[in-house]
Amino acid sequence: MSAIKKVIQVDPDRCGGCGACVEACPAGLLALEEGLPRMTREDSCIACGHCGAVCASGALLAPKSSKAQPELPAGPVPRETLLKLLDVARYAPSAINSQGVVYRVLDDPAQVRRVAQCVVDWAEEGLASGRLPAYFQATVDRARHSGEDVILRGAPALVLALVSPESLRGRDTARFALTYAELFAPSLGLGTCWAGYLEACLASGWPPLEELLQLPRGLMVGGALMVGVPDIRYHRLVEREPLAVTWQ
Numbered sequence: 001m002s003a004i005k006k007v008i009q010v011d012p013d014r015c016g017g018c019g020a021c022v023e024a025c026p027a028g029l030l031a032l033e034e035g036l037p038r039m040t041r042e043d044s045c046i047a048c049g050h051c052g053a054v055c056a057s058g059a060l061l062a063p064k065s066s067k068a069q070p071e072l073p074a075g076p077v078p079r080e081t082l083l084k085l086l087d088v089a090r091y092a093p094s095a096i097n098s099q100g101v102v103y104r105v106l107d108d109p110a111q112v113r114r115v116a117q118c119v120v121d122w123a124e125e126g127l128a129s130g131r132l133p134a135y136f137q138a139t140v141d142r143a144r145h146s147g148e149d150v151i152l153r154g155a156p157a158l159v160l161a162l163v164s165p166e167s168l169r170g171r172d173t174a175r176f177a178l179t180y181a182e183l184f185a186p187s188l189g190l191g192t193c194w195a196g197y198l199e200a201c202l203a204s205g206w207p208p209l210e211e212l213l214q215l216p217r218g219l220m221v222g223g224a225l226m227v228g229v230p231d232i233r234y235h236r237l238v239e240r241e242p243l244a245v246t247w248q
């Protein structure tokens, strides 16, 4: 009896050549060729579907699959872990000991995704009206074409640090508090990333985002941080500019 051929289908416009499918294949049957995955041994494939399931951009259809499966929601972070994280942020310094940071936490991944999509709409409108610089175009194109969340990185939770606009250096205070949370996050097995695109959208007062977030009146967002369980682990430090110090 001849072996049944098992082929993968790859959409070259969506595939970023990350190699996750190559790593996930339990039989080691896939290889990257000119940046795209290729099946090397069709006869040995057991059609487990792992190659398609691991693909973040939905670019790969596994053997025997008729369509890409819907994306799974990112793993939620328990509220009690988020509370531990923010409890540490309370100890951050604040101008004239003003403290007063109030957190709005979005921990429904679907809502976080809606916020990210709203920011993409804002960026698209900003490009069309010439309000935003051209370098935003690549981000919008990636978001629209790959369906990837390039704004909030698929994070399951989002923390907004709110402060009174009247607070002396309130924005700094909010950002120091989030920085404490950022530094403590790995001790809780969490990863964070500053949500700069979102902050820019918030600062512009984009009405659809205000409608979506329903933030308390009288407070402004001083900083925004994505929070989740890291997908990847780094084994080295990144290179930075050398230390610049002058003495007197």
Ligand SMILES: Cc1cc2nc3c(=O)[nH]c(=O)nc-3n(C[C@H](O)[C@H](O)[C@H](O)COP(=O)(O)O)c2cc1C
Pocket: 151, 153, 193, 194, 195, 196, 197, 198, 238
């Ligand atoms: C204020 C601020 C805003 C940022 N906004 C974003 C963002 O919107 N999306 C993102 O992926 N990274 C964002 N970053 C992360 C930076 O790109 C990142 O810190 C920088 O490239 C250095 O990388 P490292 O911190 O991982 O070494 C932001 C960082 C800061 C400090």
